[in-house]
Amino acid sequence: MDKIRFATVWLAGCSGCHMSFLDLDEWLIDLAEKVDVVYSPVGSDIKEYPEDVDVCFVEGAIANEENLELILKVRERTKFLVSFGDCAVTANVPAMRNMLKGADPVLRRCYLELGDTTPQLPNFPGIVPELLDKVRPVHEVIQVDMFLPGCPPSAPRIQAALEPLLRGEKPVMEGREMLKFG
Amino acid sequence: MSVKTLKIDGKEIAIEEGATLLQAAKEAGIRIPTLCHLDGITDIGACRLCLVEIAGINRLLPACVTEVSEGMDVQTNTPKLKEYRKMIIEMLFAEGNHVCAVCVANGNCELQDLAIEMGMDHSRFPYRFPERDVDVSHDEFGIDHNRCVLCTRCVRVCDEIEGAHVWDVGFRGAAAKVITGLNQPWGTVDACTSCGKCVEACPTGAIFRKGATVGEMDRDRSKLDFIVTARELKQWTR
Ligand code: SF4
Ligand code: SF4
Ligand code: SF4
Ligand code: FES
Numbered sequence: 059m060d061k062i063r064f065a066t067v068w069l070a071g072c073s074g075c076h077m078s079f080l081d082l083d084e085w086l087i088d089l090a091e092k093v094d095v096v097y098s099p100v101g102s103d104i105k106e107y108p109e110d111v112d113v114c115f116v117e118g119a120i121a122n123e124e125n126l127e128l129i130l131k132v133r134e135r136t137k138f139l140v141s142f143g144d145c146a147v148t149a150n151v152p153a154m155r156n157m158l159k160g161a162d163p164v165l166r167r168c169y170l171e172l173g174d175t176t177p178q179l180p181n182f183p184g185i186v187p188e189l190l191d192k193v194r195p196v197h198e199v200i201q202v203d204m205f206l207p208g209c210p211p212s213a214p215r216i217q218a219a220l221e222p223l224l225r226g227e228k229p230v231m232e233g234r235e236m237l238k239f240g
Numbered sequence: 241m242s243v244k245t246l247k248i249d250g251k252e253i254a255i256e257e258g259a260t261l262l263q264a265a266k267e268a269g270i271r272i273p274t275l276c277h278l279d280g281i282t283d284i285g286a287c288r289l290c291l292v293e294i295a296g297i298n299r300l301l302p303a304c305v306t307e308v309s310e311g312m313d314v315q316t317n318t319p320k321l322k323e324y325r326k327m328i329i330e331m332l333f334a335e336g337n338h339v340c341a342v343c344v345a346n347g348n349c350e351l352q353d354l355a356i357e358m359g360m361d362h363s364r365f366p367y368r369f370p371e372r373d374v375d376v377s378h379d380e381f382g383i384d385h386n387r388c389v390l391c392t393r394c395v396r397v398c399d400e401i402e403g404a405h406v407w408d409v410g411f412r413g414a415a416a417k418v419i420t421g422l423n424q425p426w427g428t429v430d431a432c433t434s435c436g437k438c439v440e441a442c443p444t445g446a447i448f449r450k451g452a453t454v455g456e457m458d459r460d461r462s463k464l465d466f467i468v469t470a471r472e473l474k475q476w477t478r
Contacts, residue, residue: 144341147362151339156369198366205361209341237356240340240347 062112062224064093066101066142067132069118069125070152070193074210075143076100076117081213092224109135113223115142115206119149120194124187133200138223141202144209144239146195153193161189205231208238246312261303261314262290272316273325273354276391277304278441281400287391289325289354292316300324326358334365337372337386344452345445351389370414377427380450381439385417388446394418394438406432 068076080100082089095101096108107128114136120126133139144150155164170177180186196202206219215236222229231237242257248265255264260283265272275287285305292303295313300321303314315321332351340346376382395407395418406429410419421429439447 141362148333148338149367150341153367153369154337154339156367157337157371159371192369195362195367197362202362207361231361232359234356237359237361239338239352239355240343 062093063096063108063110065095065097065107065111065114065132065136066099067097067107067114067116067118067128068099069116069129069146069196070121071118071143071145072151073099073117075115075145075208078143078210078213079115079216082217083213085213085217089220089224107131107135111136113138113140115140116146116196117142119145119152120190120196120199121152122187122189126190126199129196129200138203139200140204140206140219141196142206143211144207147197147205147207148239149193149195150209153195156192160191164189204228209240211238244308244310244312246308246310246314248314249316255308257308259308261292261301261306261308261312264308265303265314265316270316272303273357274304275350275354275389275443276393278393278397281393281396281441284392284396287328287389289328291321291324293318293321322358325354326360327364329355329358329360330363330365332389333360334363334367335370336388337369339386343387343445344448345387349445350443368414372417375420375426376450377425378432378434378450379427380434381426381436381447382450383418383420383426383447384445386446387444388418389444390416390418391443392418393441393443394447397437397441402433402435402437404431404433404435407438 066076066079076099080086096111097104114132116129116132116139118125120129141147145152158164158167165179169179197205204219206215208215215238218236219229219231229236243254244257245252245254246264247253248261248268248270251268251270253264253268255267262272262274262277272292273289275289276285277283277290283304285302288302290303291300293315294301303316329351333355338351340349340352343349346352372385374382374384374386390409392409395409398407399405406420406426407418409416410423411417420426421431426432439449
C-alpha cells in the first residue's frame with residue numbers, strides 16, 4: 059500500500075497544537091513509517107502545499123488574507139481535513155478581537171493607541187498579509203471532515219484520532235476521552 | 241395525597257401528585273440533562289435541555305416544569321431529543337463568547353460538561369461575537385457577561401435563598417442580560433450581603449471569585465524544578 063500523504067498547516071494559532079503533536083515523542087517514529095509528511099511547519103521544509111494530500115491537520119483560525127488563501131488551497135488539494143484544536147474549531151483566542159468590530163479598530167488599538175514609540179500602522183502590501191475584518195473558525199470558511207477540539211488537544215488524544223485514520227477509518231469523536239474544549 | 245402512575249422510558253413509576261417529570265425521572269434513576277435547574281430553587285424552564293417527548297402531545301415539554309399526570313408515557317432520550325439538546329448547547333456556545341482556554345471555569349463548567357455529554361465537537365451555528373462587558377466592582381466577586389447563559393440561577397438563588405434579590409434580568413431579546421440592583425455596578429448594590437450564593441450557583445465561569453482569573457494566577461516556583469530535572473530523572477510524564 060502507498061504511504062498516506064500527510065500534512066499539517068498552521069494558521070492563526072499559537073503553534074501549541076503543533077507542540078502537542080510533537081509531544082507524541084517516540085510514536086512519531088511509528089507514524090513516520092506509515093506516512094509521507096508532504097507539508098508541515100514542524101515536519102518538512104516544503105514551502106508550497108502539494109496536490110493529492112490524503113490527511114491534513116489544520117491548526118488555527120482564519121484571521122488574515124494568507125490564512126484564507128492557504129485554507130482554500132488546502133481544501134482543494136486534501137481528501138480528509140481535520141480541524142485541529144480550539145482555534146480551528148471555535149476561533150478561540152484569535153477571535154477575541156472580533157469584539158472590536160473590524161481590522162481597522164484592532165490595528166489602531168494595538169499600533170497607535172498602545173504604541174510606545176513612533177506609533178505607526180503596519181502596511182507592507184504583498185509582504186505583511188492584511189487582517190480580515192472577522193476571525194472565523196475553519197468550518198465557517200470551508201467544509202471540514204473531522205473536529206478535534208482542545209487547547210491544545212493532548213498528545214494521547216491526537217494519537218487516538220490518528221490511529222483509526224491510518225487504518226482508513228474515521229475515529230469516533232465521543233466522550234471525555236475524545237472531546238475537550240479549552 | 242394522591243399518587244400518579246406513569247411510564248418513563250418504559251419504566252413504571254409511581255410518585256405523588258404535583259411532582260415534576262424531572263423529579264419522577266430522578267427517582268427512577270433516569271438522568272435528564274439540565275442546565276437552568278438547581279435543586280432547592282424554583283424551576284422556570286429557561287434552558288430547554290430537559291425537553292422530553294410525551295405520547296399524545298405533539299410538542300416537546302420541559303421536564304423540570306411539567307407535572308406528572310396519570311398514565312403519561314414519557315421518552316427522555318430519543319434521537320430527536322438528543323439532536324435538539326446538542327443544538328441548544330451549540331447555540332449557547334455561538335450566542336456568547338466562550339473562550340474556554342482563558343476561562344476561570346475551564347475544566348469545571350456545566351456548559352462544557354453538557355457539550356461533551358451531547359457529543360458536540362463544533363458549533364454548526366455561526367458565532368455571534370457579541371459585545372459584552374465585565375463587572376469587577378464588587379470587592380470579592382466579578383461577573384463576565386461573555387460567559388453568561390442566562391440560566392438565571394443567580395437571580396433565583398439570591399432572591400429565594402439569600403432573600404437579597406440583588407439580581408434581575410434586564411433588556412430584551414439578544415440584548416437581555418442579568419443585572420445587579422437597578423442595572424448598576426455590583427459593588428454599589430447595598431442589598432448584596434456578599435454571601436457568595438450566586439457564585440456557587442452559577443454553572444459557568446460567568447460569576448467568579450476575584451483572584452481566580454487566568455491573569456491573576458499565583459506562580460508556583462517549585463514547578464520550575466521539574467522542567468530543569470525531568471530529563472535527568474527520566475520523568476517523561478507529569
Ligand atoms: S463558561 Fe464554560 S463553556 Fe464558557 S468559556 Fe468558561 S469554561 Fe468554556
Ligand atoms: S453574593 Fe449573595 S447577596 Fe450578593 S448577589 Fe450573590 S447571592 Fe445575592
Ligand atoms: S451569571 Fe451565571 S447563574 Fe447568572 S444567569 Fe448567567 S450563567 Fe446563569
Ligand atoms: S432544566 Fe428544564 S428548562 Fe432548563
